[in-house]
Amino acid sequence: MGLGVIALPCILVSMDMTVLNLAVPHLAADLGPSAAELLWIADVYGFMVAGALMTMGTLGDRIGRRRLLLIGAAFFGVASAAAAFATSPIQLIAARALLGLAAATLAPSTLSLIRNMFEEDGERRIAIGLWIASFSAGAAIGPVVGGLLLEFFWWGSVFLVNVPIMMVLLILGPMLLPEYRDSNAGRLDVVSAGQSLVAVLSVVWGLKRAAEHGPDAIVGAAIVAGLALGVIFLRRQRRLADPLVDLELFRSTAFSVAVGVNLAGFFFMFSIFFFVPQYLQLVVGLSPFEAGLWTLPSGIAFIAGSLLVPWIAARLRAERVLIAALVVAATGFAVLTQVDATGSLATAVVGSVAFSLGLTPVITLTTDIVVGAAPPERAGSAAALSETSNELGGTLGIAVLGSVAMAVYRGAMASEPAAASSEAARATIGGAVAAAEMLSADEAGALVAAAREAFTAGMQLTAGISVLGLLATAALAAVLLGRARSAPFREEA
Template sequence: MTTDTTGSQLAGRREWLGLAVLVLPALLASLELTVTHLALPAIGRDLGASSTQLLWIVDGYAFLLAGTLVVMGTLGDRIGRRRLLLGGAIAFSLLSVIAAYAPNPEVLVAVRALLGVAGATLMPSVLALTVALFTEPRQRTQAVGIVIAAVSAGTAIGPLVGGWLLDHFWWGSAFLLPIPLMLVLVVVGPATLPEHKAPGRRGLDVPSAVLSIATVLAIVYGLKQVAAAGPAVPAYGAIVVGLVCATGFVRRQRRLADPMIDLRLFAGPAFTTATLTLVLGIFVLWGTNYAVAQYLQLVAGLDPLTAGLWTAPPALGVIVGSLGATRLARRIPAGRIIGGGMLLSTLGFLILSRIDADTSLGVLVTATIVVSAGLGPMMALATDIVVASAPADRTGAASSIASTAPQLGGGLGIAILGSIITAGYRADMQGTPHPAGENLTAAVAVAAHLPPHEATTLLTAARAAFTNGFSISALAAAALTALTATAVLAVLGGRRAGVEGR
């Protein structure tokens, strides 16, 4: 490293090489979900998975990932972030092999949940190591933007490579895709990444870990059940249990000298607003990506590879938005860029709300590009604001929260927006014989065994029901982005990236 005129340490060749290695697990963060989205129709057909099982194959990963992120971020502070990253990469690779050869939906759901736990070791370590490698504010903003762009690149690469694999091999081949990335990380990581621990941290507080996991899982499960099946006592009971656990978790953090989450950080409006922006922004992005992947294959009737090609442009929109935003933030306050971008994404969601089974793919992809380009700046700049707004001695805790927030939002987005689509589908398909009335995947499978006229009638109704649910979820996303943009412009309107925001 060298020192600039302000006394900050400038990153050198070793730090940039370390960032190149950190890009690999960042790619995996979105690669895993986008590939799974494309594989769902084939999994449903070959394993005979129900609609609930298909949703849990995605949700199980996202929920356990979100539920254990705080724990894993804290564990990395104690045992070392590089050690946690490499150990998680090995576990992820082994579990991916088991998932690829799962004999039934039950095994796949269980392994996907364990993959979520292994995946939770990756992003907190990536972001924490990035912040540790780049201490100069402008370089840190640029490095964070590159990491976010890598996450977005996974959404572009995953469908293309995963679609090709699904076209030529069985669905399990898609789960083997992350293994080469993890092998490179395990081999090259020890030589390029420094070990980094938070100084003076004590052992992991087990009660806090249990409470944090129980909070996320119980609340997400309850919300998912309400959205999919309507009001019910068990669903509301789960939400109440989650809120009780959350209350216990917060109280315990306030009493501990060395808490898992430093709640004092949320006293700053900039920190809180930026964190909530990350949660809600990724909530709508991941939830919509899940729906679009289903639409392209089951409504538009595309094969996995062609569907992957159509999802690449929106992913490039996120990359352009996140990288461009870090440059634009040198001249324009980051808060205005984030707020303006989210208003742009609102327009994209409003276009998506008008989609039906006869809409051209050009209109669909254009709308998703608008959404992605609008949300790209949020991903890079809000992350930087979260880290930059924390005191210097608490940047490790802030980076853990910055990596937890979007993953939690993504898990919630897939669960809740996906459940809204399922609820809309079931409402429109009431009276349809089981299992066609459960989900569009089942309807397509049933139609394959019907006479042509009956098959056409069933598929027309099923596709219309799916797109109606899709429209409702897009309207919900539009409302969320509009409200978030308003809050960002009010609180962060004059906020600049990097150290200037402190």
């Protein structure tokens, strides 16, 4: 019953990401964000989560994981209402940032509770599989719920769904979840918390400025400052008696590889999740609800894979499953390189299902390795590391590959006569579709056709980069895991 309660915020966090992707065309038409603002709306949530996860995971070890979960749930509900009624891109970005801070309390709290509630290895792996399946269920439900809401209500309604679910969690959590805390935990190092957040955001801001204005001295300064602060943060952790991040965990080769593979998987997965809903609506021409329905097969593949992975891992060597899964995911992205501007619905669906089936074992096995390597009293810190790799990988994927795709789009539209009079049309495909409504039929047709060609070219390029990246990750993981002498993989094997 406690595991069922834990699943609620997991479903919600996943829904929040997928429904936003569906709402992007609508909020872009309503609020008129620039290309950079649109990227910030999409991924500031994830970057705030990534920057705050380590702090929140350690905080949960100190004040209690259930208490932190409930505090975060209440905060998440309030921030959702603020996002729903935002009237400008800046307001929505700010609300999404607050949502990210609240969400940073949810994932490490739930995962560390699982670590303490299920101490036997086999049970823990099954529980983690169900935990990941709850995220997959949210991803599957989100597009359908979001599509229905967008058919009848304004885009802000997709955020209001969060409020009643969080109220249920606040009622059932104290009744069904046990409390866990480290009775010997030291104080939370506020300086480390600030360093981790600022380091992540400095690098991200630099990447985004480079995507919008090109590389310059300010971009270089921001990225170098963020990386330097990250190095200072890591050095500080080595000196602290109670570090925010337990760097000793990285002495295990399997642990380090698991974190790296997890980050790479989410890097490529989140970038394509940003594009597929837009492709289905703005290129294929589906309604939001129809687009939501056609993303269901991918979500179902995630759920099925999450439930099957513990059974497969009990019969095959875990490292072999991991490497094979990366190759399957790369195959799915290879299929997505074949989408075209005329609307390749079947290709988009098949490719999405294939990479979903491939990435599910990656997420489940790497999460189990990371969490299982930590002692129970440090479960919050380990869970935070796992979730940090998830969120940082995913949001970096949106920022980096999203910027690449948008650069392709802007480059193609810059020389397009039909877009000459509209900055919004040259910035995003959503802006082009909105601008076309103000033109004559012939001009509108030419503008939309050019925008679809440009958007599809960017999506094809990001899918191709993902194929190469996943195959390289599989090769590197095979070499490193072949040399690994760490206990977690040997025990699973």
